Amino acid sequence: MKIAVDYDDVLVPFVNKFLAWHNERNNTGYDVQAMEHFHFGRNFGGSEQMWTDSINVFHGLGLSAQLDPNEGAVEALRYLAKDHDVVILTSRPSMHREHLEKWVDKHVSGIVGELHMFDGKDQTKPTTGHNKGAVCREIGAGLLIDDNNGHIESAVSQGVGGILFGDHRWTQDHRHKYEGASNWGEAIKIVDSNYS
Ligand SMILES: [Mg+2]
Numbered sequence: 001m002k003i004a005v006d007y008d009d010v011l012v013p014f015v016n017k018f019l020a021w022h023n024e025r026n027n028t029g030y031d032v033q034a035m036e037h038f039h040f041g042r043n044f045g046g047s048e049q050m051w052t053d054s055i056n057v058f059h060g061l062g063l064s065a066q067l068d069p070n071e072g073a074v075e076a077l078r079y080l081a082k083d084h085d086v087v088i089l090t091s092r093p094s095m096h097r098e099h100l101e102k103w104v105d106k107h108v109s110g111i112v113g114e115l116h117m118f119d120g121k122d123q124t125k126p127t128t129g130h131n132k133g134a135v136c137r138e139i140g141a142g143l144l145i146d147d148n149n150g151h152i153e154s155a156v157s158q159g160v161g162g163i164l165f166g167d168h169r170w171t172q173d174h175r176h177k178y179e180g181a182s183n184w185g186e187a188i189k190i191v192d193s194n195y196s
Contacts, residue, residue: 001195003080004089004116004136006146007100010165011077011088012067018058020102025054035169038148059092065099077111079188083196087114089135089144091151094118113126114139133158145187146160149174163190 008014016032023030030044040051058064080086089105094117095186104112120136133154136144143161146152149171152162156178164171167182179194181187 001143002085002087002139002141003143003145003191004087004132004139004141005077005112006144006148006151006165007088007090007092008064008144009147009168011069011073012064012103013065014067014069015168017067018055021058021063022054033169035097036173037170038150045100046085056093059099061098062099062102064096065103067103069185074083074107076184076188077108080191081111084191085113087110087116087139087141088112089139089141089146091132092117092131106179135162136160142190147171147179149178154179161195163187175184 005011015035018148019030019032020127022028027045035043039048040046040055041048048129051156059084060145088100090100097115097117100117102114115137116139129153132144132146133156136142136155137160141160142178143163144151144155145163145165146155146165147166147168147170149164152164155162162178164174164178164180165187171180179190181190
């Protein structure tokens with residue numbers, strides 16, 4: 001089976017590291033524990049454009065490509081790649097592809113087969129037709145592992161399996177709706193039980 005794995009907050013601790021960087025740069029004190037939604041503006045105030053601009057600066061500087069993998073992530077992908085075709089699927093804009101390729105080369109070279117990036121502001125809305133569920137179908141992925149409940153919803157609604165990943169504040173309210181894994185150890189067990 002082809003398994004599509006999200007990058008931010010599944011393979012690397014993006015929100016935590018981004019907020020720390022943003023706080024230092026702007027003399028703010030936003031806390032990852034208060035991150036209930038994927039829209040930074042809804043959590044902390046400020047326009048979504050301001051947050052998008054800040055995130056793009058973070059990515060543009062290549063800082064997210066310097067993040068160390070989450071605990072157990074590389075080992076998990078190596079394990080899954082024995083029986084599955086593991087690919088990365090991120091809605092991060094493709095203008096940051098070069099940085100992401102560096103991360104892949106450094107940490108999961110020979111393990112991850114493909115790197116799929118797509119720009120899509122409405123990617124969490126299944127009705128737009130351009131969302132991770134649709135991309136999973138296009139690339140032939142049968143399972144999506146992602147920390148964004150909207151992406152999992154878009155996958156499940158289109159017949160693609162979904163595992164909501166991570167013990168994050170923003171996953172807590174949605175864990176009961178989907179298969180959920182707090183960490184990579186749990187994710188592997190679900191894949192072995194239900195997707196092999
Ligand atoms: Mg993510």
